[in-house]
Amino acid sequence: MARNIGSHYTTHRVLGRGSAGTVWLGEGPEGPVAVKVLREDLAADPDLAERFAHERHALLGLEHPNIVGVRDLVIGGPDARDIALVMDLVRGPDLRSHLERERRLAPRDAVAITADVAGALAVAHAAGIVHRDVKPENILLDTTGPGTRALLTDFGVAKLIDEPRHGGKGGVVGTPDYVAPEIVEGLPPRAAVDIYALVTVLYELLAGFTPFGGGHPGAVLRRQVTEKAAELPGIPGELWELIQQCLAKAPASRLRAVELASRLRELLPRLDGLPPLDIGDPDPGDGPPRAAAAAGADAAGDAGEEASGAPPRAAVPLVRGAAPDSERVTHTRMRVPDAAELAGGAHGTARTIRAPGQPRAGSARHGAAARRRRRLAATAAAVVGVGAVGGWLLFSGGGDSADGRAPVPPAVVVPGGERPDEPVVP
Known part of the structure; x- marks a missing residue:
């Protein structure tokens, strides 16, 4: 049903729904447009309307071939409660739909899309704008030209909706799979959070799943802070080093957007002819689909995908890796990783990459490891106990006391918390 937005635009049908509002196909004085109408509960907030009005110049001033x-x-409408962004109409799917259809992209295609978006971010960051919600749903693919062109949309929306005075809850805003560690740890978002999110998208385009996704959103956020991404086999080492650097826990270690775009484009000739990676898919029992794991994901859009029979998104098992990242580098260390760190593989990752047909770690092996750990702990406790008694004997002289009586060992508290009348010798 047609609906008027302001005095110049009319919407006709829904193109998509997201966490912040609904995108409509519309018509304006200059032809077809896309109109994003914010949710009614957001539009009813007078502070939000004021913030949008204040940022009007910035929102209208971002111009780049890879920016929608x-x-x-x-602001305002028939009921004076509408807040809507009127945007260029991109004829093509979003990257999420494309990825669900293709499952994985060839390395050259994945890197070309990422380079396009990095170029868009470079312009935004130069203007002082941080996107804060880079993910496949916010990347559109224009298929009308001779080649596919990626465009980033929804600039400024996350920032305006998540002003500190709005709601006052102080929680993590965003989709957990793409949230940078410093956001989880409470630091204000800078340009580096967009780089982390974009390279997470690149990893997903290559692997078919995000490096830290799967399971409860809280577990995903924990992995973002404490674990390293599993290395992807079958890609040039230089590309993996770039991915690893941009997924660094320390924001200062990551490339700037302009550097990332340049480095990715330099790699394109080396990726010609490489097929999509041949790696094992997550097992069905390893966890819920990524859509269910992502708090803040577009619930309405996900419901539409389920109703349409779209394939489930990849899941990553909710288990700890073989070895925790005891030398984790968080934003508090603020240093650039050395060459050895960049060349390192997966340590403490939520999922270890395996080739097709390679068996996954079985519960029997993990059970045996747990039993070995319990035996080791029991042995250590026994050694500590013997050492304590030996140390007491050493300091007491190892023999009779000065008055000729045998030394009395220290009293031991018996189970139940009561102290026996007579000392109890272990």
């Missing part, structure tokens, strides 16, 4: 341009900002 904002043509107009509408």
Whole structure:
């Protein structure tokens, strides 16, 4: 049903729904447009309307071939409660839909898309704008030209909705699979959070799943802070080093957007002819689909995908890796990783990459490891106990006391918390 937005635009049908609002196909004075109408509960907030009005110039001023341009900002409507962004209409799917259809992309295609988006981020960051919600749903693919062109949309929306004074809850805002560690740890978002999210998208385009996704959102956020991404086999070492550097826990270690775009484009000739990676898919029993794991994901859109029979998104098992990352580098260390760290593989990752047909770690092996750990702990406790008694004997002289009586060992508290009347010798 047609609906008027402001005095110049009319919407006709829904193109998609997200966590912040609904995108409509619309018509304006200059032809077809896409109109993003914010949710009614957001539009009813007078502070939010004021923030959008304040940022109008910034939202309308971002121009780049890989940015979905904002043509107009509408505040008010027939019921004086609409807040809508009028944007260029991109004829093509979003990256999420494309990825669900293709499962994995060839390395050259994945890197070309990522380079396009990095170029868009470079322009935004130069203007002082941080996107804060880079993910496949916010990357559109224009298929009308001779080649596919990736465009980033929804600039500024996450920032405006998540102003500190809005709600006052102080929680983590975003989709957990793409949230940078410093956001989890409470630091304000800078340009580096967009780099982390974008390279997480690159990893997903190559592997078919995100490096730290799967399971409860809280577990995903924990992995973002404490674990390293599993290395992807079958890609040039230089590309893996770049991915690893941009997934560094320390924001200062990551490349800037302009550097990332340049490095990725330099790699494109080396990726010609490489097929999509041939690695094992997550097992069905390893965890819920990624859509269910991502708090803050577009619930309405996910419901539409389920109803349409779209394939489930990849899941990563909710288990700890073989070895925890005891030397984790968080934002508190703020240093650039050395060459040895960049060349390292997966340590403490939520999922270890395996080739097709390679058996996954079985419960029997993990059970045996647990039993070995318990035996080791029991042995250590026994050694500590013997050492304590030996140390007491040493300091007491190892023999009779000065008055000729045998030394009395220290009293031991018996189970139940009561102290016996007579000392108890272990």
